[in-house]
Amino acid sequence: MNKDWLIPLAQWGASVLAMTILMGWVARSRLRDRPEADRHLLRHPASTLILGIVGAVLFFGAAIVSNTVGKNSTSTIWTTLTFVGLGCASSLAIADYFRARHRVSDSGIDFGRMLGERGRLRWADLRRVHHASFMKWFVLEGRSGTKVRVSFMLLGLPEFARLVLQHVPREVIEPDTLDLLQAAEQGQLPDVDE
Structure with missing residues (x-):
C-alpha cells in the first residue's frame, strides 16, 4: 500500500497545529494583568x-x-x-x-503610528467609529480627515472601549462596532485568530 500522501498530510497538520498554538499564545498575551500606571x-x-x-x-x-x-x-x-x-x-x-503606542484620556487619544508622526484626536472631534474585521482594528475618523487605527492586538482595549463608549455619541459608532466595544469594555476582547 502506497502511503506517500501521509507525509504532506502530516506536514500540513503540523503547520496548522503550530499556527493554532502560536495564535493562541499571541491572543492570550493580551489578557495579562497590567500595572495601574499603564x-x-x-x-x-x-x-x-x-x-x-x-x-x-x-x-x-x-x-x-x-x-x-x-x-x-x-x-x-x-x-x-x-x-x-x-x-x-x-x-x-x-x-x-x-x-504604535496610544494614550487615552477623558478628552481623547494621543496616537502614534508605525510610520509617521504622533498626533492627538479629541473624542468630541470624531465623526465615525468603525472596525475593519479583516485588518483587526478599530478605526477612529476625525472631522478633519484624521484616521487612527487601534489594533485588536493592543493591551489596554477595555479602557479604550470604556472611554469611547463614555465620550463618543452613539450615532457616531457603527452598530456592529458598538457591540465589539461593549464586549471589550467587559474584558471580552475581539478575536485576532479568525
Whole structure:
C-alpha cells in the first residue's frame, strides 16, 4: 500500500497545529494583568516584538544563507527577494511594537503610528467609529480627515472601549462596532485568530 500522501498530510497538520498554538499564545498575551500606571496606555504585547525579531532573524538569515553556503541551482533572485520581503515584513512588526503606542484620556487619544508622526484626536472631534474585521482594528475618523487605527492586538482595549463608549455619541459608532466595544469594555476582547 502506497502511503506517500501521509507525509504532506502530516506536514500540513503540523503547520496548522503550530499556527493554532502560536495564535493562541499571541491572543492570550493580551489578557495579562497590567500595572495601574499603564491603564491608559495602549501598546502591543511582548509577543509582537518576539515574533518580529524571530521572523526578521529567520528570513534575513535565510536570504543570506541562500546566497552563500546554501547556494545551489534552485537559488534564484526570487528566492532571495522573497526572504528579504518577509524579513522586511517582520521588521515592520518590530517598528509597530515601538511606535504604535496610544494614550487615552477623558478628552481623547494621543496616537502614534508605525510610520509617521504622533498626533492627538479629541473624542468630541470624531465623526465615525468603525472596525475593519479583516485588518483587526478599530478605526477612529476625525472631522478633519484624521484616521487612527487601534489594533485588536493592543493591551489596554477595555479602557479604550470604556472611554469611547463614555465620550463618543452613539450615532457616531457603527452598530456592529458598538457591540465589539461593549464586549471589550467587559474584558471580552475581539478575536485576532479568525
